Amino acid sequence: MIDLADHWIDLREYVLRLVGPTGEDKPAPIVPRANVAGRALMTVIAIMTFLASLTVGAVTLVSDTASQWQNDISREITVQVLPDDGVDMAAALADVRRIALTTQGVTGATILDDAATGRLLEPWLGDGLNLDDLPVPRLVIISIDQDSPPDFVALVARLQSEVPASELDDHRAWVSRLVTMARATVLVGVGVLTLVLVATTLTVVFATRGAMSGNRHIIEVLHFVGARSAFIAREFERHFLRLGLVGAVIGGATALVLFAMMGFWTASNTATPEADQISALFGSFSIGWIGYVGVVALVATVGGLTAFTSRLTVVRHLAEIDMISPVER
Template identity: 45%
Template sequence: MVNFLARRPRNDEETQESFTDTPLVPAASVAGAALSVVIAIMTFLAALTASFALLLTQASHDWRGQVGAEMTIQIMPRPGRDLDADSRKVVEIIANFPALREARALSKAQSEDLLAPWLGAGLDLSQLPVPRLISVKRDDSKKLDEIGLRTALDAALPNANLDNHGAWMQRLSTMADVVVASALGVFALVLTAMGLAVGFATRGAMAGAKDIIQALHYVGAADSFIAGEFQRHFLRLGLRGGAIGGGAAAVLFFALGALSRHWTTSAGGEQAEAMFGAFTLGWGGLAAIAALSLGVAGLTGLTSRIIVHRSLRQLH
C-alpha cells in the first residue's frame, strides 16, 4: 500500500492496476464469515417458504381437480318414496348425459358408515332418515349440461339434490390462495431482512476501509471502481451463503420425500400427504431453489454496490 500511495496515477486504469494486489475489503474476516452464515440462514428460510408455497399450489391444483371431477346427488327420504328405486332412477337419468361417465349409488349401510366419524360407530341408525348418496364422475373432455341435468332430476325426483362441489372448490381455492399469499409475505420479509443485513455489513466494511477509500479518491479512482470491489467481495459471500442455504433446503426436502413413504402408514402421514403431496419437488423445484440461491447472491452484490455508490456520492 505504501508503494501505491508513493505516486499519483494518471488515470483510472493505472489506479486499478496499482490496486490489484491490495484488496479493498479483506477476503477473510470474522464479519464476512458471520454475514455468510446470515445469508445461508436467510436463503434456507426463503427456499423453505417458497418450496412449501410451491407444494401447496400443486396440492391445491390436485384437490380442485379431484373435487371438480365428481358430483354428488343426494336423495332425501320422504314418506311414500322408495330410496332404492329412486337411486336406480337417478342412475338411468345420468346415463342420458354423455358428460357423466359413471354413477355409483351408495347402499343404506354405506350411507350410514359415512355418519360414523360424527355420530360414532355402533349406533343403530335404522330409525333415522339417512339420505342416499350417488357419486357421479364427470368426463372433462365433454361439456356438461348442468341445467338440463337439474331439470331432469327435479322432474323425476323432487327429493333429489345435485351438488356440483362448487362451494368446496371455492373454499379450497380461497384457503390455498391465503396460505400462498402468507408464504410470499414471509418470503418478502426474509429477503428484506437479508438486504438490511447486507447493508449494515457494507457500511461497516466501508467504515473499516475509510482511509483507503479516501486515498483512492485522492489518486483519482472512479466511484464505479471502488463500488465494483465491494460488489465482488459481497457477491462471493452471497454465493457461498446461498449455496449452503439452498443446498440445505434441497437436502431437507429430499429427506422429507424419503420419509414420506413411511408416513403414509399412519393417519397423520396420510393427512400430511393429502395436504402437501409427497414432499417431492422434482427437478423443477430443485431448479427453483438453485435459481433462488443465485438470485440471493446477485441481490447481495447489487445491494452492496448501490450502498457504496450512494455513500461515495456524499463524499464529493
C-alpha cells in the same frame, strides 16, 4: 494506442495492495475474507434464504393444489340419497345411477358401496359399522365430460322428479372458497418473499457500510491516490458475492432437503390419517420441478442482490467522499 495513465494507475493499485497488512507476497484483499462479521452475515443470509425458499415451496404447493381442486370440479360431482321412511336405498341408488348414465355429458357413475362408505365414516364412528342400522346417506359418484359437461339444472330436476330423496352436490361452493383461500395464501406468500428480500438487502447495506468503516483508512488512501471507484467496489462486490452465494446455497439446500423429507414421509405413511389429511391439502407434498427451479433462481437472486447492493453502497460512499472539501477531510 496504449493509455499509459491507465496502466500506471493499475500498477500503483497493485503495489498498494502488495504492502497490505498481511505481510505476504500475494496481494492483500481490501476486505478480510474471514472474520466474525462475514460469518454472521453469511448466517443471516442463509436464514433469510431458507425462509424465502420455504415461502416459494409453500406458494408452489398451494398453487398446484388450487389447480387440482379446480380440475376436480370439472371431473366429478356427487349425488347423495338421504335415508327416509319408505325409501328403498338400493333401488334409489340404482335409479340415480341409471339417470346419470343416460344424461348427456356424463361419462360414468359409481355407487359407493358399504365398505367405501364405512371407510369414510371410520375416523368419526370407528370400524365395524353396520350401515343398515344407521341413517347414513349413501353416495353416487358421477364422472362428467370436462369438455362437454351436462346441464346440471336439468339433471337436478330429473333427479328430484324420479328420486325425491336425492340431492346433487357439484362441490362448487366449498371448492370455490378453498380456491379463493389458496389464491390469498399465494398473495401473502409473495408479500412475505418480498419482505425477506428487502430485509436481506438492508442487511447487506449495513454489513457493507460496517466493512467500509473498518477499512476506512485503507479505502480513503487508495481512493485519494487515484484508485478507481470501480476497482474498490469490485473488491467489495467479490467479497459479498461469495458470502451471499454460500449463505444462499446453504439456506436453499436446507429448504429443499426439508421438502424432500416431508414428501418421503407422506409417501411412506399413505395409510395414516395424518398423511391422508396432508395429502388432501397439499397432494403428495412435492413442489415439483417448478418449485426446485424457483428455489435455484432464488439462490442466484440473493447472491446477485448481495453483490449488487454492496457495489452500489461502496460507489455511493466514495461519491460522498469526493463531495467533501479538502478542509473537511
